[in-house]
Amino acid sequence: MALSACSSDNGAASDDSGAVSGDITLLTPIYEGAAGQRLLEDELLPQFYEKYPDVKVTVDYTNFARLNEKLTTGVVSGLVPDVMMMGVGWVEAFADKGVLANLSESGISVADLEKSTTAEIVKAGVWDGDVYAVPIMLDARFGVARMDLLREAGYDAPPTTWAELVEMAEALTIRSEGGDLERAGFDVLSLDARQMYETMLFSSGGSLFNDDNTAPAFNSAAGVEALESVVDLIHTSEVEDTGFSSTKETVNPLINGRAAMGIAHNNLWTQTLEAAPELLPELEPFLIPGDSPGMFVGGTLATMSSSSEHPAAAQALLEFLASPGPALAANEQRGNIPALTELLDTDYAQGNRLVQFSMENLEVAKREGGPSEWLGLRGEIAPAIESALLAQKTPKQALDDLADVFTGKMAG
Amino acid sequence: MVTPAVAHIGLWTALPVLATFALSLTDYNIFDAPRWIGIDNYIQIWNDPTFRLATWNTVVYTFWTVPVSMAIAMIIAVALNQNLWLRTWYRTAFFLPQVTATVAIAMVWLWIYNPQQGLLNAALSVIGIPGQAWLANPDWSLWAVILVGAWQGIGIKMLIYIAALQNVDNSLYEAASVDGASVVRKFFAITLPMLKPATFFVLVISIIGAFQVFDQIYVLTDGGPANATTMMTYEVYRSAFQNFQMGLASAQSVCLFAFLLVMTLISRRATRGDDE
Numbered sequence: 001m002a003l004s005a006c007s008s009d010n011g012a013a014s015d016d017s018g019a020v021s022g023d024i025t026l027l028t029p030i031y032e033g034a035a036g037q038r039l040l041e042d043e044l045l046p047q048f049y050e051k052y053p054d055v056k057v058t059v060d061y062t063n064f065a066r067l068n069e070k071l072t073t074g075v076v077s078g079l080v081p082d083v084m085m086m087g088v089g090w091v092e093a094f095a096d097k098g099v100l101a102n103l104s105e106s107g108i109s110v111a112d113l114e115k116s117t118t119a120e121i122v123k124a125g126v127w128d129g130d131v132y133a134v135p136i137m138l139d140a141r142f143g144v145a146r147m148d149l150l151r152e153a154g155y156d157a158p159p160t161t162w163a164e165l166v167e168m169a170e171a172l173t174i175r176s177e178g179g180d181l182e183r184a185g186f187d188v189l190s191l192d193a194r195q196m197y198e199t200m201l202f203s204s205g206g207s208l209f210n211d212d213n214t215a216p217a218f219n220s221a222a223g224v225e226a227l228e229s230v231v232d233l234i235h236t237s238e239v240e241d242t243g244f245s246s247t248k249e250t251v252n253p254l255i256n257g258r259a260a261m262g263i264a265h266n267n268l269w270t271q272t273l274e275a276a277p278e279l280l281p282e283l284e285p286f287l288i289p290g291d292s293p294g295m296f297v298g299g300t301l302a303t304m305s306s307s308s309e310h311p312a313a314a315q316a317l318l319e320f321l322a323s324p325g326p327a328l329a330a331n332e333q334r335g336n337i338p339a340l341t342e343l344l345d346t347d348y349a350q351g352n353r354l355v356q357f358s359m360e361n362l363e364v365a366k367r368e369g370g371p372s373e374w375l376g377l378r379g380e381i382a383p384a385i386e387s388a389l390l391a392q393k394t395p396k397q398a399l400d401d402l403a404d405v406f407t408g409k410m411a412g
Numbered sequence: 413m414v415t416p417a418v419a420h421i422g423l424w425t426a427l428p429v430l431a432t433f434a435l436s437l438t439d440y441n442i443f444d445a446p447r448w449i450g451i452d453n454y455i456q457i458w459n460d461p462t463f464r465l466a467t468w469n470t471v472v473y474t475f476w477t478v479p480v481s482m483a484i485a486m487i488i489a490v491a492l493n494q495n496l497w498l499r500t501w502y503r504t505a506f507f508l509p510q511v512t513a514t515v516a517i518a519m520v521w522l523w524i525y526n527p528q529q530g531l532l533n534a535a536l537s538v539i540g541i542p543g544q545a546w547l548a549n550p551d552w553s554l555w556a557v558i559l560v561g562a563w564q565g566i567g568i569k570m571l572i573y574i575a576a577l578q579n580v581d582n583s584l585y586e587a588a589s590v591d592g593a594s595v596v597r598k599f600f601a602i603t604l605p606m607l608k609p610a611t612f613f614v615l616v617i618s619i620i621g622a623f624q625v626f627d628q629i630y631v632l633t634d635g636g637p638a639n640a641t642t643m644m645t646y647e648v649y650r651s652a653f654q655n656f657q658m659g660l661a662s663a664q665s666v667c668l669f670a671f672l673l674v675m676t677l678i679s680r681r682a683t684r685g686d687d688e
Contacts, residue, residue: 376657
């Protein structure tokens with residue numbers, strides 16, 4: 001691996017440390033919150049400074065929802081951070097426009113990365129055949145069942161077909177005498193609508209774009225069927241009511257028993273570990289049963305500005321953060337899946353059932369993004385999906401209208 | 413010496429405004445240099461159903477938050493202009509939302525509106541009214557946002573009205589009392605006319621404030637569900653910072669500016685007094 005080749009175990013870059021100096025900035029949507037900040041500033045950066053005492057790192061914290069704002073203002077003002085953490089789908093646009101440094105020119109090749117890193121996430125950092133971002137972590141979305149609740153209802157395993165999922169979800173749904181929903185049989189609302197739909201889409205064998213990423217493909221029969229399935233869950237099977245849960249919920253309904261099954265993020269394990277560790281044995285992951293079982297996968301990658309005044313220092317930091325020790329710590333703090341395959345044997349990864357499940361099923365995982373216009377398109381998906389969930393439009397209408405918007409923007 | 417002031421206004425107000433007008437006629441995606449496209453952005457806005465919905469939502473929001481909060485603020489101001497016990501405490505309490513960060517307020521309202529653990533549904537259940545998913549139901553979400561806006565806006569309006577009320581000559585009320593005027597009659601014949609300049613001022617700043625609503629949408633709903641609560645400012649934000657369409661965002665800002673100008677002129681005409 002390229003990074004291993006030029007890094008020691010603690011992630012120090014191979015450059016002559018005496019020549020690496022300068023004040024650099026790091027923009028990061030991970031290391032979020034007080035715990036994340038402590039990890040970065042009290043544990044990781046001191047290790048970096050031991051090797052590079054002449055480098056000073058100023059950290060700008062954000063989250064993925066606000067990352068675009070930071071990047072936009074950075075690009076417009078000409079003050080692009082030296083090192084930037086980005087999500088899957090971000091790299092294409094910024095690489096295409098020359099904002100990111102071409103890391104292949106510094107000796108990091110796709111082939112080398114693929115030797116040490118999960119292949120699916122490596123592709124997210126590649127543009128036009130060159131490496132622009134080094135993966136640090138993956139995150140996946142899939143079905144999760146609360147086995148204690150399933151057993152109470154007479155089921156001993158998660159569903160294996162869509163018909164079975166619907167039947168079980170209906171049986172697991174609990175309403176009060178007045179009809180108020182007390183427990184959702186299958187929760188689809190706690191996850192961002194875009195990611196929830198993409199999980200369903202990939203499980204139906206559909207994809208967001210055609211093979212060469214020149215046109216939308218989500219309004220295919222598979223895509224429409226995926227959205228119809230979700231809409232039917234809410235309006236026909238009534239296993240969840242709109243508004244019952246949302247992305248703003250502080251506790252996932254699978255943890256507090258307000259849902260028996262649902263589509264969830266792999267960090268549900270870490271959330272449960274903190275909130276109700278006794279429930280961990282009861283969390284059973286499963287692939288959403290569709291025409292072609294699939295899973296949504298995202299991730300976080302480290303990139304470097306092409307306009308950095310201290311490229312050696314920036315690359316040293318990038319390599320440090322992507323190296324085994326710091327990457328494992330970041331994954332553990334966030335409950336995510338290490339991109340470095342060597343970390344999958346660690347106690348953290350081995351002890352996390354959802355991380356293990358994600359890794360076992362990466363061959364059916366698909367990521368979002370593709371065209372360089374993706375960042376300008378992704379925000380359009382959630383309102384369209386919501387309009388179908390709220391029965392304002394049929395699933396086909398919603399997706400066809402969305403495809404028209406995509407086509408217009410991709411042509412423009 | 414007016415030079416510093418002129419320089420300040422020119423640099424920080426006039427120049428950005430002119431730049432916004434100029435950028436609105438370009439295709440500017442932040443990565444490449446702006447490209448002149450004439451009025452294409454305005455044509456796109458005209459044909460964009462989401463921006464039309466955002467404009468309508470903004471008008472509805474303004475229509476309800478401004479008069480409602482002005483009426484409540486005036487009633488509270490009149491009440492707190494009397495010699496009430498704990499008057500200062502009440503004034504502070506009513507003004508508090510104004511000086512509290514909107515984000516913090518919105519977080520509290522997120523909890524109030526929570527369908528399961530929220531205060532509003534709990535209160536309604538006591539009197540037998542079924543609760544709602546206030547922010548997730550498109551029939552209710554805009555009203556939920558309007559309620560927050562109206563509530564938050566009361567404080568500053570009340571303060572302006574109280575200041576105006578203290579300039580009303582007390583002899584007018586004394587003379588009216590001698591003539592046997594009732595409290596209601598005094599309010600409509602003396603208080604309301606004397607508050608006309610303050611009312612115009614409050615109306616204009618309220619309309620401008622309402623048209624610029626952003627924070628509570630950003631925190632409470634993200635413009636959803638299904639764009640049911642998106643506003644003009646939120647669309648400007650989305651175009652600029654989520655979709656990297658700075659030219660389009662500038663054109664949307666110009667539309668917002670034009671709307672505000674028209675509304676201000678209408679307000680001015682509607683509240684023009686006999687003295688003009």
